[in-house]
Amino acid sequence: MKKTTLIVILLLGCLCCRAQNEKLSVLWTELTGPDFAKAVEKAEGVCIIPMGVLEKHGPHLPLATDCILADYIAKMAAEMEYAIVFPTFYVGQINEARHQPGTVAYSTELCLKMLEETCAEVAxxxxxxxxxxxxxxxxNALVNLFCQSQLNSERDYIVYETLFGSKPEVRAEIEKRIKTYSxxxxxxxxxxxLMAARADLVKLDQASTQNGEALGRLPLEKLRPSIFWYADYPNHFAGEPSQACIELGEYANLEGAKFLAEKIRRVKGDNVGPALQAEFFEKSKHPVDTEQ
Ligand SMILES: [Zn+2]
Known part of the structure; x- marks a missing residue:
């Protein structure tokens, strides 16, 4: 075989591999079995679990608003920095909306158990x-407790928590653009x-049919009983959405995705966390031998 022919074949082979690699979906649910193995390699073992819950979102947004947004932003981020995105996890803490239609509030025990077994299966x-x-x-508190509980027993994987939110400069820009109050x-x-992600699900004309202002029915300074949210927002609605606009949503979603993509990159590069966790589990087997 001529040298040039060999080079052409090798080049075509490389291009083919690249094309195959580029075609991998970021969604766990869309990958085939053989592609899943390639995806794990490409993601460097990073999987995102987008978390939301089923709860009322005022009179104008769908019950799965948090799920839709978590999914949307996670997918966008994973397309910027490849990671596998698990199906939306809708099992969460939402006791404070049990009085509203459509809420699905599992027990705390089940939420923790579902998270535990899901992470174990992902790993x-x-x-x-x-x-x-x-x-x-x-x-927030559930995810925090779950992450802390990871040290309870030895495992060969590591869980990182990240809550929604944005960089301070992005937050400032969002505050500047908001016309009412957030x-x-x-x-x-x-x-x-949500308008930016799924405009078809937003019923803005219904927003003013209920009150989203804090009622301040429980003025207990520096004390927070479990009924605090219901005391302020019995309609399970907090805000004034009449001025909502797609441009603000697009900006917030994109910046949220960029922020998450940056975290995926940092998680990929983190060798210290897994090593320290392994060291911790080893030492925990015989604490009296730990140097004092
Ligand atoms: Zn929400």
Missing amino acids: RNGCKKIILFSQHGGN GEHAGEQETSE
């Missing part, structure tokens, strides 16, 4: 670095974000 499939990306504020739940920002 068994080769993804040893798992990012929990929660878009639901009510999950609110915390189904307000101008979140409504804009």
